[in-house]
Amino acid sequence: MPAVLPSLLNPLTPSEFRSRYYSKQPVHISNAPDRFADLFDLQSLQRILNSSPVPHPTMKLVRDGQLLYAADASEILEHCRAGATLVLEDIDQYDERVGRFGASLACELGEPNKTNLYFSQPSQPGYNRHYDAHDVFILQISGYKGWRIFDATLTFPLFVQKHHARVPSDTARLECTLGPGDVLYIPRGHWHEATAQREPSLHLTLGINARTGIDFLTWLVDELREDVRWRETFPLTFADELPADGALPQKPMAHFRSLRNLLSEVLSDEEVLARYRTFCIAQDRPVRPFAGAVFQERAQSFRDDDRFERPTSQRSVITRQEDLTQVVVWGQVITFGSAADLVLRFIFSHDAFSMRELLDSAGSMSREEIDDVLHVLLDHGIVTHRPA
Numbered sequence: 001m002p003a004v005l006p007s008l009l010n011p012l013t014p015s016e017f018r019s020r021y022y023s024k025q026p027v028h029i030s031n032a033p034d035r036f037a038d039l040f041d042l043q044s045l046q047r048i049l050n051s052s053p054v055p056h057p058t059m060k061l062v063r064d065g066q067l068l069y070a071a072d073a074s075e076i077l078e079h080c081r082a083g084a085t086l087v088l089e090d091i092d093q094y095d096e097r098v099g100r101f102g103a104s105l106a107c108e109l110g111e112p113n114k115t116n117l118y119f120s121q122p123s124q125p126g127y128n129r130h131y132d133a134h135d136v137f138i139l140q141i142s143g144y145k146g147w148r149i150f151d152a153t154l155t156f157p158l159f160v161q162k163h164h165a166r167v168p169s170d171t172a173r174l175e176c177t178l179g180p181g182d183v184l185y186i187p188r189g190h191w192h193e194a195t196a197q198r199e200p201s202l203h204l205t206l207g208i209n210a211r212t213g214i215d216f217l218t219w220l221v222d223e224l225r226e227d228v229r230w231r232e233t234f235p236l237t238f239a240d241e242l243p244a245d246g247a248l249p250q251k252p253m254a255h256f257r258s259l260r261n262l263l264s265e266v267l268s269d270e271e272v273l274a275r276y277r278t279f280c281i282a283q284d285r286p287v288r289p290f291a292g293a294v295f296q297e298r299a300q301s302f303r304d305d306d307r308f309e310r311p312t313s314q315r316s317v318i319t320r321q322e323d324l325t326q327v328v329v330w331g332q333v334i335t336f337g338s339a340a341d342l343v344l345r346f347i348f349s350h351d352a353f354s355m356r357e358l359l360d361s362a363g364s365m366s367r368e369e370i371d372d373v374l375h376v377l378l379d380h381g382i383v384t385h386r387p388a
Contacts, residue, residue, distance in 0.1 A: 004104040007035070008137065008183060014108075017185075023135065023156075023210075026149045027185050028176040035181035039097055040141050042202060045119060048094050058089040065128035085126030086119040091204065092287075099287040102206060103313035111210045112283065118203050120145065120196040129167070129193040133159040135208040138184035143201035145194050149174040152189035158214060165189065178203070211280065219279055220272070229262060278317045282328050287311070291381040298378075301371055304356040305388035308347075308374065314382070316348045329382055339365055340373050347373075347383065 009017050009029060021027045049056060054073050061068040061076065063084040070076040080086055092099040092115040102113050120126055120143075131152065138147070151173050154165030168191045177197060178184055186192055224230040235251035242249060266272060316329040318341075325341045327334045327348065336344065346361040347353065355370075362370055377383045 003108060004101055005108045008105070008139075021185060021187075023187050026174045026187065026190060028147075028174065028178070029183040029185075030179070030181070033179065033181040035183070036139055036141055036204075037181075039101055039139070040095065040117075040202075040204060042142060044095055044097075045088075045117065045202065048088065048091070052094070056088055058091075058094075060087040060089070061085070062087060062126040064125060080119070080121060083121045083124030085121070085124070086117075087126070088117040089114075091115050091117040096287060098204065100311075100313065103284075103287050103311070105206070106284070107313040107315055109208065109210075110280075111208055113206055113208050116205045116207070118201070118205060120194075120201045120203075122196045122198055122200065125193065125195045127193075129191055131157065131165060131189050131191045132186070132207065133157050133188055135188050135210060136186050137206040137208070138178060138182075138186070139204040139206060140178040140180055140182040140184075141202040141204060142180055143199045144177055144179050144197045145201040145203060146177045146197050147175070147184060147192060147194045148172040149184075149186060150191035152187070152191070154189055156212070157189045158212070165191075167191070216276055219276055220266070223275070224266070230259070278319075278328055281315045281317050282331055282333075284315055284330055286330050286381060287313070289381070291384070298375070302355045302374065302385070303388050304354070304359070306355045307352060307386040307388070308355075308358075308383045309352045309386065310347070310350070310383050312351050318344055318348060330380075332380060334376060334380065334382075336373060336376070339363070339369065343370060343373055347377070 005014050010032065012021075012027070012029060017027075055070055055076060059076075061070055061079045061084045063079070063082070068079050068084055070079055076086070088094070092102045098115055102115050106113050118126065129148075129150070131154075149172060150168040152165070153168050154163075157165060173190070176184065232255075235249075235255055237249045237252055314329065316327055319326050319328075320338060320341050323338050325336045325338050325344055327336070327344055329348075342361055342363040343358060343365055346358060350357075358370060358374075359367065365373075374383070374385075378385055
């Protein structure tokens with residue numbers, strides 16, 4: 001799949017978007033009505049609904065901010081005719097094209113995402129004015145939808161935090177109408193409201209779950225559980241040992257200072273960021289999780305002209321330690337002998353390659369050893385085989 005971000009932002013460049021808009025202000029991008037012609041349409045929505053349990057497991061019906069209940073298809077259709085917005089969450093898990101689109105964007109941005117679908121009726125709002133705790137791209141598929149975007153009243157909100165934002169004034173920062181092919185970017189925390197116009201509207205909301213310092217600290221806490229010094233209990237202090245002047249007890253305070261110094265030591269090691277990045281990449285998952293060789297006829301050997309491919313959205317980390325080389329990819333840690341290092345680095349730096357090209361990069365590895373590496377990657381669905 002070609003790079004997603006440039007086509008999504010055109011005529012803006014990714015660098016211009018990052019410097020002027022990302023996490024700062026909304027932007028409406030138009031004048032490309034066929035931008036999403038090959039991504040999704042109303043027939044795609046019908047296919048998902050007709051091939052899923054009723055109601056669909058991620059479906060919601062919303063009108064004027066109120067969730068509605070429907071037990072069967074006729075009630076769903078009745079609510080839609082009466083003006084309800086049909087929402088399907090995690091649509092990327094039910095449509096492969098949308099899944100590939102989101103996976104490619106996640107790879108290009110280095111941040112995970114999820115995609116929800118909204119099928120709205122004209123002049124009937126679904127959700128009331130609200131803000132999200134993540135950045136969103138609105139991808140208008142069909143119909144027209146009017147949007148009003150307001151300034152944030154809480155900087156960089158989190159989904160879970162003690163205090164939330166107050167409702168903004170009625171002065172909108174941006175008002176626009178999205179037509180087919182249009183894109184609207186809304187930074188997290190910016191209030192917004194939307195209503196379909198003239199005809200039913202179909203759009204995808206692609207939410208960017210960009211990682212924050214809180215995410216880093218959450219990961220770090222799990223890492224520190226392995227260190228006995230962090231698991232040590234705070235010194236026990238009896239009530240009659242508390243200072244009369246309200247000062248903090250001496251022993252707990254000394255323990256706190258030792259933890260503070262220990263945390264400073266941990267954060268002074270810049271390698272901790274590399275480990276966190278490896279953890280983030282390990283959270284990636286394939287769009288087609290059942291694409292492994294268990295569902296394919298297994299080739300016993302490969303010819304020189306056979307070709308192999310990896311998804312462009314696939315990220316990996318390769319590390320070599322003594323006699324082992326490890327690959328972290330798609331939530332898996334796969335271990336090989338150190339002799340496979342050159343071959344693995346070649347494979348994971350190319351989206352497509354031939355067996356002949358792989359042999360040229362193999363160093364001292366034999367053809368049989370290369371076959372073994374390929375079979376492991378094929379079994380895990382990491383690469384696909386295209387016989388000559």
